[in-house]
Amino acid sequence: MSRGPVILEQLRAALGVDGVFVRGIVSFGDGEGPLLADGTAAQSVVLLGNIGGSIWIPFSRWWQLPENxxxxxxxxxxxxxVIRPVAxxxxxxxYFPSDPPWLPFQRWAMQAEGLxxxxxxxxxxxxxxxxHGYRGxxxxxxxxxxxxxxxxPQHPCDVCVDKPCVTACPVAAVTTAGFDVPSCRSHLRTREGQADCMAGGCLARNACPIGAGYRYPAEQLAFHMAALQL
Ligand code: B12
Structure with a gap:
């Protein structure tokens, strides 16, 4: 019998308490997956991530410890x-999304979750x-x-006529052609940028009507904006 169901069960039991969810599974052909610790290629990758603010309380408790x-x-x-002992x-x-060389987490998520x-x-x-995001x-x-x-059945942005995310950005950094990172960052340094995006979260992200109930809590929004401003 495949050990897949057992592994998924163990992952859910071990990581659910920290708000880290199994987000999907990518299957690879021979030699096509990322390298494993032993130098061979992975046959499958299980994506782990947060849904809404699921990780915020467990993470904040850990972050508040003096040693952290x-x-x-x-x-x-x-x-x-959280993830290494389970691995x-x-x-x-x-694998971790912020470790260079960057692994294609978003490409994997598109395959695994159809996003x-x-x-x-x-x-x-x-x-x-x-x-939502990926933690490992x-x-x-x-x-x-x-x-x-x-x-x-449908990509939510394809049926979104008004595209409030595109119009909400005060410096038009969000365009249908891509995200203009330098324009965003320069605005974040201004007094207006500090008062709106830095304090309340990216106005463009906040404007999206899909999944509004999963919006991150205020402290998490501020945390991510501080990281983006660096
Ligand atoms: C570099 C990077 C950035 C750079 C973007 C530089 C650029 N113009 O591309 C900066 C620092 C600006 C950035 C910002 C943000 N990022 Co970022 N970023 C990454 C990182 C570490 C690498 C991306 C990459 O090149 N991957 C390598 C290629 C080979 O992977 P890929 O999957 O094939 O590539 C995809 C991306 O490159 C993507 N892409 C292309 N242009 C851009 C631009 C932006 C802003 C993003 C987010 C993605 C993106 O398109 C490809 C899909 O085929 C990934 C983690 C990862 N390992 O992927 C996170 C990641 C893409 N970021 C993420 C997030 C959430 C953000 C922020 C919202 C975080 C924040 N602090 O607010 C902001 C976006 C702000 C906004 N207003 O939308 C998430 C996305 C989750 C999701 N739901 O899709 C990721 C996956 C990290 C994670 N832990 O989950 N990011």
Whole structure:
């Protein structure tokens, strides 16, 4: 019997308490997956991530501990603290989105979950909207049975006529042709940028009507904006 269902069960039990969810599974042909710790190519990658503000309370509790003060990348460090022990208990190789060379997390998510990009560059989920992200992934040498069926009939942005994300950005950094990072960052340094986007979260992201109930809590929005401004 495939050990897929058992692995998924163990992952859900071990990571659910930290608000980290199994987001999907990517299957690869021979030699096409990312490298495992032993130098062979993975046959499958299990994507792990947050849905809405699911990680915020477990992460904040960890971040408030005196030994975790002053870390430059606390969320990345926390993700590793949570995911690495689970990877090693399952004999998997752990990958992290912020570790160079960047692995194609968004491409994997498109394959695994059937998602597509929004004009923000962030993938939009029909239920969670733009309020989700990836905290890590596990590579396995064998095929993991896929119980995720990406069956989203429509890309939410294709049927969104008004595109409020595009019009909400005060410096038009969000365009249907892509996200203008330098314009966004220069605005974030201005007094207006500090008062609107930095304090309340990216106005373009906030304007998306899909999955508004999954919007991150105010502290998490401010945390991500501070990281983006750097
Ligand atoms: C570099 C990077 C950035 C750069 C973007 C530079 C640029 N112009 O491309 C900066 C620092 C600006 C950035 C910003 C943000 N990012 Co970013 N970023 C990354 C990172 C580390 C690497 C992207 C990459 O090149 N991958 C390598 C290629 C090979 O992978 P790929 O999947 O094939 O490539 C996809 C991306 O390049 C994407 N893409 C192209 N242009 C842009 C532009 C932006 C802004 C984004 C987000 C993606 C994107 O298109 C490709 C899909 O085929 C990824 C993590 C990762 N490993 O992918 C996160 C990642 C893409 N970012 C993410 C997020 C959430 C953000 C922010 C919202 C975070 C914040 N602090 O607010 C902002 C976006 C702000 C906004 N208003 O929309 C998430 C997206 C989750 C999702 N739901 O899709 C990721 C996956 C990280 C994560 N932990 O989940 N990001």
């Amino acid at each position: 003060a002053g870390r430059p990348d606390p969320l990345d460090d926390w993700s590793k603290t 090693s208990s399952l004999g998997a190789t752990a 597509k990009a929004s004009p923000l560059g962030i993938l939009i989920h029909p239920v969670y909207g733009v309020w 992934a596990l590579g396995f040498a064998d095929a993991i049975e896929n119980d995720f069926a990406p069956a989203f």
